[in-house]
Amino acid sequence: MIDLGYSLSRRFPDPPQTDYRTADVRALRHDLFCGDVYIADVKADRELSTAWGWVPVLDFAWALCDVMEQIDRDPRGNRSAATQFAELDFTESTDCMLFERRFGWVEVSADWMPADEPALTFDHRALRREARDFLHDLIADLCDMHEGLADNPVIWDLQARFPRV
Template structure:
């Protein structure tokens, strides 16, 4: 079972003057809600150790990646590997995703000695969307005005729960 999670950083708080209702894509994806994230499957975990990862951007990018990994018309029958990368813009580190058949191997540049995390693509897609919706709900609990942001509405509509 895949577990996705996050912890917001106390070292990198959002600017106090932030208007969450009108925050644009740039702010939502790169400037707000910094912390750390993890992907785990059983005992195996890949987690960021920096404290400055834009958590909403991670959830958004992960949903994008699961869709990109599903573009081959053969779907889970495709033997040709399908690849995607999630880069962390403030560093050179990346999460790398490679799908063969219905399985996705995830590796982290900052943890080269760890074996790849191997997860079912359908489960990763479902968990990524659930994570996005749960994260937004948590963020709205902290910042009520975020619920009125049209960028957030569009994001949740683009990636509904499965």
């Protein structure tokens, strides 16, 4: 079982004058909603998380959905023995998460993990579904917290681009 989650930072609050209704893509992806994120394998009781406080959580969810699409380009899908690679880079940092798909499995690791620690392994379809659910749940939470965000056309486009599976 996969658990994706986030926490918003109190150290890096959004600017109080922000008009969420008209915030552009750059602001939504890089300047707002900072905090930390994690991905956990509940069965194995292992997780990969950030502890920096400045990760733009909406950008993480958005980029994770992009990564799931990127490693799903092989027309053979789960039958493909060829490894599909993707990286999720963090804003304002050299750190990144690494995704490797082979057959129907995705290994998730990060360059800040100890070298002897094995990657987390997830079923591709389950991870893709969880990534989209995480994005939609995060958007719902952020819209509840920030007036006008639900009326932002960028948010509408994002939800349409990555519908729940």
